[in-house]
Amino acid sequence: MNTTTTDRTAPIGIFDSGVGGLTVLKEILELLPFENFVYFGDVGRTPYGGRSKEIITQFTKQDIAFLNEQKVKFIICACNTASSTALPDICKDYDIEIIGVIEPGAKAAVKQTQNGKIGVIGTNATINSNAYASYMHAIDPKLKVFSLACPLFVPLVEEGYIDKEATYLIARDYLQTMKDVGIDTLVLGCTHYPLLRNVITDIMGDSVRLIDSGEESANESFRRITTTELIHPNGSQVPSPEGDLKYFVSDVPEKFSSVASRFMGREINNIARVDISKY
Numbered sequence: 001m002n003t004t005t006t007d008r009t010a011p012i013g014i015f016d017s018g019v020g021g022l023t024v025l026k027e028i029l030e031l032l033p034f035e036n037f038v039y040f041g042d043v044g045r046t047p048y049g050g051r052s053k054e055i056i057t058q059f060t061k062q063d064i065a066f067l068n069e070q071k072v073k074f075i076i077c078a079c080n081t082a083s084s085t086a087l088p089d090i091c092k093d094y095d096i097e098i099i100g101v102i103e104p105g106a107k108a109a110v111k112q113t114q115n116g117k118i119g120v121i122g123t124n125a126t127i128n129s130n131a132y133a134s135y136m137h138a139i140d141p142k143l144k145v146f147s148l149a150c151p152l153f154v155p156l157v158e159e160g161y162i163d164k165e166a167t168y169l170i171a172r173d174y175l176q177t178m179k180d181v182g183i184d185t186l187v188l189g190c191t192h193y194p195l196l197r198n199v200i201t202d203i204m205g206d207s208v209r210l211i212d213s214g215e216e217s218a219n220e221s222f223r224r225i226t227t228t229e230l231i232h233p234n235g236s237q238v239p240s241p242e243g244d245l246k247y248f249v250s251d252v253p254e255k256f257s258s259v260a261s262r263f264m265g266r267e268i269n270n271i272a273r274v275d276i277s278k279y
């Protein structure tokens with residue numbers, strides 16, 4: 001990538017299949033409050049997690065094309081499903097730097113484990129891609145990686161079923177095998193799962209360390225942006241002025257705003273609708 005010609009005042013683009021990527025936006029906003037951001041949530045076509053690789057790849061390319069049109073300087077793919085299933089094949093086709101959530105989450109888990117047994121939970125597509133296990137085994141082939149799809153977690157979170165008895169029942173059922181095999185580290189390999197952190201900790205116990213791949217990828221993006229020529233010039237001002245935040249979605253904004261406010265812990269207003277089929 002030619003960073004010397006990049007406009008450092010350009011926004012950072014973040015995309016996800018819907019609202020979930022806001023958990024990543026929230027993390028990175030704390031680290032880079034002076035940057036401008038464009039968030040795209042593909043709420044009209046969410047969820048991606050149960051779809052085929054072909055469709056997920058097509059959607060991911062359109063999401064990236066939209067962000068490129070916004071003239072972003074760096075792209076974060078916050079969606080685990082897109083990061084695991086589409087990005088490895090298409091990343092090389094772009095000049096702009098695109099970071100996914102899998103590698104940072106995998107690296108953090110490998111660093112964390114003491115007993116070499118790591119659990120990974122995610123959507124069906126993420127688990128079927130085997131992307132987390134592949135990255136981990138590339139670092140250490142001796143690791144034992146146990147992967148499990150938990151498809152009911154996404155709708156539970158979107159419906160606000162965060163700490164209800166039904167959520168505990170389903171989570172206990174899903175996670176029992178992870179307890180049985182004795183993992184000491186569990187990767188939350190889906191944008192929505194950090195919202196179930198308390199439920200998962202109650203079930204797995206305090207001795208199992210949870211890795212939030214969204215948080216890890218925000219940290220990795222921070223490192224990449226601050227160590228390259230990409231950082232916004234306002235970052236060197238003290239105090240630095242706050243950047244702009246624009247939200248775009250592929251369905252009516254009202255559908256997005258209430259769930260988004262819960263994810264971000266604040267009111268979300270300036271949301272515009274995009275016809276993503278044009279890209």
Ligand code: DGL
Nearest residue numbers: 017047048049080081191
């Ligand atoms: N954002 C997706 C992920 O992180 C979860 C929702 C979906 O299935 O689209 O995998």
